[in-house]
Amino acid sequence: MKRLMAMILCLCMLAGIMAGCTKEPAENKPAENQQNEPANTNVPASSSEPTESNSPTAETEALYGGTLVAISTSGNPGSFNPVWKSDDPATSTNHNIFNKLVTLNYNYEICPDLAESWEISDDGLTYTFHLYENVKWHDGEPFSSEDVKFTIETVLENKGRMAIEWSAIESIDCPDANTVILHLSQPDAALLGFLAWYACQIIPKHIYEGTDWTTNPANQAPIGTGPFKFVEWNQGVSVTLEANEDYFKGRPYVDKLVIQFISDANTAEQALLNGETDYMLSSPPLSDGPALEANADMIVVKPNMPSRYYIGFNFGRELTGNIKVREAISMAINQEEIVQRAFNGYGKAAEGYFTPAFAWAYNDEDVCPAYDPDAANALLDEAGYPIAYNGYRFSLDLVNWQNQGVSDMSAVIKEQLKAVGIEVNIITLEMGAWTPRVKEDFDFDMAITNGFHGPDPHNLYSRIATDASNKILGPYSNEELDNTLKEAVKVSDQTKRGELYKYAQKLMHDDYCIVPLAEYPSFYVYSAKLDGTPLSEEGKAAGLSFNSFALTRFNDPSMINN
Structure with missing residues (x-):
């Protein structure tokens, strides 16, 4: 029977680097069903069984x-x-x-992750996870x-973060x-990926059942199945976790994991360079990129990522609801200048309306x-907004969050729009305040986002x-666009899907x-004293998974007792 290879291929973000993560023994694979088998690539697949990568050897025991x-x-x-709503921090x-x-x-x-293997039926309507x-x-x-x-039923019933992405799930059996x-x-060609991505961790039924999941005490002191256990949350300062001795994939190497919250990228980078911290979870100021790459005490990784920055318009506002204003702003933005000035030449000027990482759908x-x-x-001028005595046609609020790259972009955009008579008021918020203001309250004219x-x-x-x-577009609605996207996700043939996304x-x-x-100019830096990141x-x-430190360990014995 036909395997739904298109469903596998649709997960291949970046040609040339993709390989399957799992490969079950042949005798465990029913021939008629699609398995968690790698697409054809030139990179060998790794086993889902414990290997030297996640089973310590005698040499690493110390x-x-x-x-x-x-x-x-x-x-x-x-x-x-983790599944209630967007919460990047x-x-x-x-x-x-x-x-x-x-x-x-x-x-x-x-x-x-929790599933060691899975099958998808030939008609794409049944997913079985072991x-x-x-x-x-x-x-x-x-x-x-x-x-x-x-977890899945709670997200669907309470409109959690992934409710729309999981909406094709009609019922669930637990034999x-x-x-x-x-x-x-x-059929939903995107479902497997959306079970693996964002806000899709499994939460404990025995803790959340019969409670208000928005106020449950576990939201402040979480209980999971992962490699680290919660110890303490010092709000605004740090979260402390300890190794889960009973982790089903093997105890983590480090005894404790501390995640500090430092909103200023320069301060965060200096703490890393001073040896006060070990790993930056986001990019440092990219003006320092060349120096960091030349620093023998640091490891710099620049992975290709299907991520990008863009401006979203609030369609509920008079000015940004005007298509001529939006088109004029699009013409006034110089993306190449933004990349050079805000990102020190890292990254690439964006051109299209979706990431080119999906070449078949771009x-x-x-x-x-x-x-x-x-x-x-x-x-x-044609739209009826002449330049006034103060040199501006009108003023717009650009709402962003505390991030060095975003701040630098905002400053360049402010200059560029000033050249066409638009005054830009930059409003910078912590991410925790930015999200509800932009995505829930629609209190903005323009907003920068990435992801x-x-x-x-x-x-x-x-x-x-x-x-x-x-969405960061306020009440934007285009029925034809909605229907096109809804149709695309049902299609298994990649070429046909690609035409719909285009x-x-x-x-x-x-x-x-x-x-x-x-x-997105992805740029990560961490101490050269770390292995297994x-x-x-x-x-x-x-x-x-992203930012999971289950295998991370110090290669310098002097760090073990710090």
């Missing part, structure tokens, strides 16, 4: 111990309920406390398929404690207008559609709903 300190510059978490902590059914590594491959045995919650209670069922079966109402024809401030001025645009092109739906969960980008172009700015080849081969 490297157990020590406290790993990582820095987050994204602000203070709102809570540690909490994600690094959640990746170490909780597990998902399946997860993504830094090659953007789908890898086993769970690891003998998994326990941090309070000692056994984990089971009922926890998976409870035994280690098997969970998802029944879909329609529309390279209907792209952002070329930089042309003269044409922008003429269009604003992962995978693990499938259907991520576009969650950013653009009328009922999108991650057409969706044409509709975005025609509405000038966003201004693409830059393809999620960014390392070892970490990727072992299927570590």
